[in-house]
Amino acid sequence: MSRPGLQGRSRRIGLLLAAAGLCLMGYGVFRGEMDIVFEKAVRICMECIGIG
Amino acid sequence: MDKELNKDIDKTSVKVSNKKWDKKSDKEGNQKKKLAGKTGRQPSEWPRHGIQLLWALITNSYLAGFLQGRIYEGKLKNLCVPGLNCYSCPGALGSCPIGALQAVIGSRNYQWAFYVSGFLIFVGALVGRFVCGFLCPFGLIQDLLHKIPFPKKLRTFRSDRLLRKLKYAILILFVILLPMFLTDILGQGSPWFCKLICPAGTLEGGIPLVFLNSAMRSAIGWLYAWKNVLLSAIILASIVIYRPFCKYLCPLGAVYSVFNPISVFRYRTDPDKCVSCGACARACKMNCDPVKNSNDPECIRCGLCKKACPAGAISCGWKERESLSD
Ligand code: SF4
Numbered sequence: 001m002s003r004p005g006l007q008g009r010s011r012r013i014g015l016l017l018a019a020a021g022l023c024l025m026g027y028g029v030f031r032g033e034m035d036i037v038f039e040k041a042v043r044i045c046m047e048c049i050g051i052g
Numbered sequence: 053m054d055k056e057l058n059k060d061i062d063k064t065s066v067k068v069s070n071k072k073w074d075k076k077s078d079k080e081g082n083q084k085k086k087l088a089g090k091t092g093r094q095p096s097e098w099p100r101h102g103i104q105l106l107w108a109l110i111t112n113s114y115l116a117g118f119l120q121g122r123i124y125e126g127k128l129k130n131l132c133v134p135g136l137n138c139y140s141c142p143g144a145l146g147s148c149p150i151g152a153l154q155a156v157i158g159s160r161n162y163q164w165a166f167y168v169s170g171f172l173i174f175v176g177a178l179v180g181r182f183v184c185g186f187l188c189p190f191g192l193i194q195d196l197l198h199k200i201p202f203p204k205k206l207r208t209f210r211s212d213r214l215l216r217k218l219k220y221a222i223l224i225l226f227v228i229l230l231p232m233f234l235t236d237i238l239g240q241g242s243p244w245f246c247k248l249i250c251p252a253g254t255l256e257g258g259i260p261l262v263f264l265n266s267a268m269r270s271a272i273g274w275l276y277a278w279k280n281v282l283l284s285a286i287i288l289a290s291i292v293i294y295r296p297f298c299k300y301l302c303p304l305g306a307v308y309s310v311f312n313p314i315s316v317f318r319y320r321t322d323p324d325k326c327v328s329c330g331a332c333a334r335a336c337k338m339n340c341d342p343v344k345n346s347n348d349p350e351c352i353r354c355g356l357c358k359k360a361c362p363a364g365a366i367s368c369g370w371k372e373r374e375s376l377s378d
């Protein structure tokens with residue numbers, strides 16, 4: 001039941017991935033993806049509500 | 053002679069310490085038995101529901117939207133919220149990550165959504181499905197629906213485990229592949245999960261907007277009817293089964309579930325304290341067993357098992373600890 005070290009290793013992978021996620025977010029913002037998100041989110045989404 | 057005496061002394065001290073050890077382990081055993089006998093009561097979930105409600109109210113606090121039948125158009129919509137919260141909900145201040153992911157993948161200009169996938173990786177790697185337990189309004193709705201009394205609640209059934217894989221198929225097909233490849237002549241893909249499945253969009257966006265806005269009312273057709281049928285089925289199923297949408301269908305839950313085993317915030321079960329009473333597994337409504345796997349992909353980090361454990365063997369947090377089961 002006890003696997004010492006595994007907790008620490010998983011946690012470190014988590015930290016690394018969180019940092020990688022931040023970098024990807026930054027890259028996406030740099031490419032201008034946030035504008036697409038904004039444009040989609042400020043108009044009523046016909047697909048979401050079941051009309052489009 | 054001296055050597056023999058020493059041997060005798062060693063033997064007696066071993067015997068004495070063995071006796072002490074036996075007594076100690078007897079005592080521990082008795083204590084464990086007593087603790088194991090203390091199980092049974094289902095702990096309260098209302099403190100967690102309070103947090104869920106507060107989060108849902110904060111992130112859906114655009115009152116003018118509800119009063120005038122329109123949606124918020126401010127700068128906050130640049131940002132995603134962690135849970136499944138439709139951006140067409142009249143009160144929503146942020147963007148739904150699953151809607152946003154499809155919007156960017158389906159757009160003419162981009163093949164992949166780095167901003168939204170980076171956000172999901174960031175949140176998932178930090179807290180995993182804690183989002184499902186605490187920060188998703190649609191999770192809260194299902195939690196509350198399950199409190200409605202029903203003569204025979206279904207805890208599990210034969211293909212339960214197999215059906216849970218369906219959410220991964222929905223993520224890959226409806227959220228990624230269809231918006232990416234099924235495009236119109238302009239190269240624009242539709243958000244197929246929103247269009248055909250998402251009950252959060254129907255409940256949080258479709259129903260209030262159609263109710264409040266006469267132009268929307270005149271535009272409804274078979275798609276609206278289909279989405280309402282699906283929503284009704286999920287509502288009814290939620291009364292009988294705990295969180296059926298989260299278990300079997302939600303693509304956002306599928307994304308976060310992948311990160312549960314490695315997320316920084318995690319659950320731990322201390323094998324030295326555990327009395328193997330099974331109270332944690334019995335308390336868990338997602339059918340996980342924290343003794344076998346404290347960070348099961350299906351665990352929504354609700355904390356029920358931690359509260360149910362009579363030995364205080366389950367803990368959670370951000371810090372590293374040794375000798376604990378994973
Ligand atoms: S599985 Fe989906 S709907 Fe359920 S709580 Fe998680 S994000 Fe929300």
Ligand code: SF4
Nearest residue numbers: 336351352354355357
């Ligand atoms: S294992 Fe514990 S924290 Fe996870 S879902 Fe079950 S009861 Fe909640």
Ligand code: SF4
Nearest residue numbers: 326327329330332361
């Ligand atoms: S971890 Fe589970 S099985 Fe072990 S003592 Fe606590 S409730 Fe009982």
